[in-house]
Amino acid sequence: MPELPEVETIVNDLKTLLIGRRITDVAVNWEGIIAQPSDELSQGRPQNRKGRLCDSSSSVSEFKRRIKNQRILDIRRRGKYIIFDLSRGDSLLIHLRMAGQLLIGPCPTKLESYTRLILHLDNGQQLRFADMRKLGRVYLVEDAEAIVGMLGPEPLADDFKLEDFARILERRRGRIKSLLLNQRFIAGIGNIYANEILFAAGIHPLRKADTLAPAEIEALYHAIRRVLRRAIAERGTTFDGAYLDVRGRRGQYQESLRVLRREGKPCPRCGTPIVRIALGGRGTYFCPRCQE
DNA sequence: CTAAAATCCTGGTGGC
DNA sequence: TGCCACCAGGATTTTA
Numbered sequence: 001m002p003e004l005p006e007v008e009t010i011v012n013d014l015k016t017l018l019i020g021r022r023i024t025d026v027a028v029n030w031e032g033i034i035a036q037p038s039d040e041l042s043q044g045r046p047q048n049r050k051g052r053l054c055d056s057s058s059s060v061s062e063f064k065r066r067i068k069n070q071r072i073l074d075i076r077r078r079g080k081y082i083i084f085d086l087s088r089g090d091s092l093l094i095h096l097r098m099a100g101q102l103l104i105g106p107c108p109t110k111l112e113s114y115t116r117l118i119l120h121l122d123n124g125q126q127l128r129f130a131d132m133r134k135l136g137r138v139y140l141v142e143d144a145e146a147i148v149g150m151l152g153p154e155p156l157a158d159d160f161k162l163e164d165f166a167r168i169l170e171r172r173r174g175r176i177k178s179l180l181l182n183q184r185f186i187a188g189i190g191n192i193y194a195n196e197i198l199f200a201a202g203i204h205p206l207r208k209a210d211t212l213a214p215a216e217i218e219a220l221y222h223a224i225r226r227v228l229r230r231a232i233a234e235r236g237t238t239f240d241g242a243y244l245d246v247r248g249r250r251g252q253y254q255e256s257l258r259v260l261r262r263e264g265k266p267c268p269r270c271g272t273p274i275v276r277i278a279l280g281g282r283g284t285y286f287c288p289r290c291q292e
Numbered sequence: 293c294t295a296a297a298a299t300c301c302t303g304g305t306g307g308c
Numbered sequence: 309t310g311c312c313a314c315c316a317g318g319a320t321t322t323t324a
Contacts, residue, residue, distance in 0.1 A: 001316080001317060001318075002318090003318090032300095080318080080319095095318085095319085096318090097300095097301095097317085097318050097319075098301080098316075098317055098318055098319095099301085099302080099303095099316095099317095114302095131301095132301085132302060132303070133300085133301040133302050133303085133316095134300080134301050134302080135300065135301055135302095135317090135318070135319085136318095173293075173294070174293090174294055174295080175294090175295085178294090178295080181318085181319095183318085183319075190317075190318065191316095191317060191318085192317095239316090240304090240316090242316085280295075280296070280297090281296080281297080281317080282316090282317060282318095283315085283316080283317080
């Protein structure tokens with residue numbers, strides 16, 4: 001499941017491969033991959049997805065028309081979004097969600113039928129967006145901030161200091177794990193790294209944010225940065241082949257996981273069996289002795 | 293305000 | 309062997 005470290009790895013690879021390339025053509029194999037302007041950002045108005053059938057074809061042709069012949073000026077990451085800045089000043093954003101994969105080069109046969117979007121490039125290469133579960137989306141917008149503007153701070157930014165973390169934590173009273181998963185609170189952390197970060201910090205996932213002592217806030221801040229940096233160095237976490245980089249290679253951080261999907265196995269620090277609970281429908285793993 | 297459930301999705305798995 | 313419930317979880321929206 002691509003989170004910050006996986007998306008960072010993808011973006012770094014794409015940069016060396018695609019910056020300066022011109023998009024010569026677009027193939028949309030499944031129209032739902034293209035986010036409608038009202039899909040996100042809509043303030044409360046319920047959108048029925050079936051209702052888009054009436055105007056989806058025009059949106060798709062509009063999408064193709066706008067993107068064709070644009071050059072890729074830059075590729076960057078914001079939270080879990082991949083942002084392509086294009087030559088006419090607009091941006092293409094890709095969110096992989098649960099199962100999305102970006103691939104350059106030969107397509108593994110397994111992914112062929114799941115390819116939802118193909119960008120053809122002026123050097124003959126293709127960038128393919130495969131997504132078995134159809135949860136991923138692409139956005140073509142005048143200003144990327146329209147999509148990523150509501151995200152919380154980047155945890156690895158140089159100017160994201162302990163004081164900044166302590167400040168956004170003020171007056172937050174929810175459970176700390178839910179907060180780490182909230183992209184408006186802090187950007188880029190998903191279920192894998194939320195579990196590992198809380199273990200590294202020695203904090204119980206159900207702790208309320210406003211009960212954290214200053215020393216715990218500091219431990220959490222450093223755990224966030226340490227775990228994410230290490231995971232980037234390991235090129236992300238691959239479970240069941242779910243995440244692969246743009247060349248189809250696996251990450252290595254699964255070897256470093258301490259609690260995730262280790263229910264009943266001994267805590268690597270104290271030997272107590274790891275406990276699994278459900279929090280908001282998500283698997284939540286922790287050591288009942290090391291995390292209080 | 294927080295929190296849980298529903299929604300979108302499909303492949304894999306375990307029970308019967 | 310087949311059928312079914314359920315799990316995996318990112319993000320948003322709805323409901324309590």
